[in-house]
Amino acid sequence: MHTRTVFVISDGTGITAETFGTALMAQFDITPRIVRIPFVDTVDKAHQAVRQINHSGEVEGKNPIVFSTLVNPDVVAVITQHCKGLLMDMFGTFVQPLEDELGLKSQHRVGRFSDISQSKEYLNRMEAINYTLAHDDGQTHADLSGADVVLIGVSRSGKTPTSLYLAMQFGLKVANYPLIPEDFDRKQLPPALEPIRKKLFGLTIDPQRLSDIRNERRPNSRYASLQNCRHEVAEAEAMMRRAGVQWLSSTHKSIEEISTTVLQQVLPQRLGVNLHG
Template structure:
C-alpha cells in the first residue's frame, strides 16, 4: 500500500432508523478494499433537523480528530434532514440519492420518502409470521423439543458448536423461516442413526459441519481443556457426523469459512425456501 494512503479510516453509518441497511450496504462495499482497517460508528434514528445537526457535528468532529474525512454511508430519506447532514465534512455514499432518484425517473412514480420504510410493519400478516418463526426457532433450539416438527421449514443438524443456532435465528429473523436445530451427539453415532424424532422429516433436514481444528478452538472457549473440546474428540465427532449425513443422503456444508449469510442463502436454495417479499 502506498505510504500516503491511510491504513485506517473511520466509517460512519447514518440512518433515520436502526442503521442496519446502511451497515449492510457499507460492509458489502468496504469488503472489496483489503489492507485498510475501518473503524465503524453508527448514528441511528436521525429523524429530525435537531438530530441532523447533531449528526453533522459528530461527523465534523471525527474529520478534525482523524485529520481526514470519514466515509459516510447514509440511508436518510427525508430531503431536508439529508441536506443538513450532507453539509458535514465527510465522503458521502448515499443509498437513496444513488438508487431512489433513478428509479423514480424510470418508474414514473415518486417514492414515499417515509422514514424507516424498509423496517416498517407494512404487512401485519408478514410481521406476525416472522414473530412466530422466531418463537418457533427459540423453542426448538438445540433439540429442546420435538413437538410440532411438522411445522418446521428446515431442521439443521450437526455437531455441537458448528453454527446451528446462529444460522437458525438468522433464518427466522431475516426470512421468517421456522428453523429447528438438533445436535448430533456421541449417542447418535453409537446407534448409527439420526436423532429419533427426525427421520419422518428428512426432506427438511440440512447439515452443518466444521473443521475439527476450528471446532476445537470454539469449544475450548467454552470448556477449556475438556475432552469435549480436544482436537482428537472433535476429529472423531466431525468424521462421524459427516459419514452419517452422507449415508442418509442429507445435503450439508462446512461452516468453517462461511458467513451466516452465505450459509443461509445456500440453505434457502437447497431446500427451495422462499425469500422475503418487500
C-alpha cells in the first residue's frame, strides 16, 4: 500500500526528473506511488495534468507531491495557479540563481532531447551502442583498437550490462572479453588484448555469487559449481594482477557505480561532458 502519490510532470520525457524525484523520496520511510506525466507542452495538456493531480489528491485525501521540470511560462503558470499539491519546481528553482550568476536570460528551451536525434553527440551514442553490441563477449577481434574501454573478466561477472550502460549513457565504444579456462592454462591474457592493455579494466565477483548466477543459467553444471567458480575467479584475479590491469568487484555494486569507477580509472577526462559538442 503506497502512502503518498508523487507526480513528475515535464514538457519532455521527465525521465531525469523521475530518477531524481525517486532518489529524493528514497530518503523517507514511505512507499510512494510515482506517476510520470510526460510531454506536457501546451496549456491544454497542463490543465489536463492539473485535473489528474487534483483528482488524485481528493480521492486519497492527501496532498500529492509534484516535481516539475517545465520551461514554457504559460504551462508553468497553469500548474502554479491550479495545482493543489506540494509543488517543487526543479527548473525554476535553479534557473533564477543561474541567470543572476551568468548575467544571461535563460532561453526557455523545451526538453533536453528536442531535435537531438541528428546531433553529433546523439549519432556518436548510436554508433557506440552498435560497436558495443558487435564487440560483446569477445565476438570479434576486429577494430579492438577503436574501443574506448575493454572490459575483461570471467563469464557472468557483469561485463555485458556495464558495457551497454557505458555506451548508452556516455557514448563510449566498449568491447568486452571473457577470461576463459584456456587463458588460465596459458597463464596469459588473450593475445588480442596485448596491444590495448591501457584500455583494459577488469571485473571480478564473489565466487558464491557467481555460482548463484551461473546456476540460474545452467543448474548443477560444472560451470556453475562453487569449486569451479572459486578456481576461475582466483585465476582471473592472479592474471589481472600479473598484467597490471586494474579491477573492481561487481558483487555489491550497481552498473552505474561500476561504470563511474571504470571512467575514473580508464578515462578520467570523461567524468564530465561538453555540451553543444
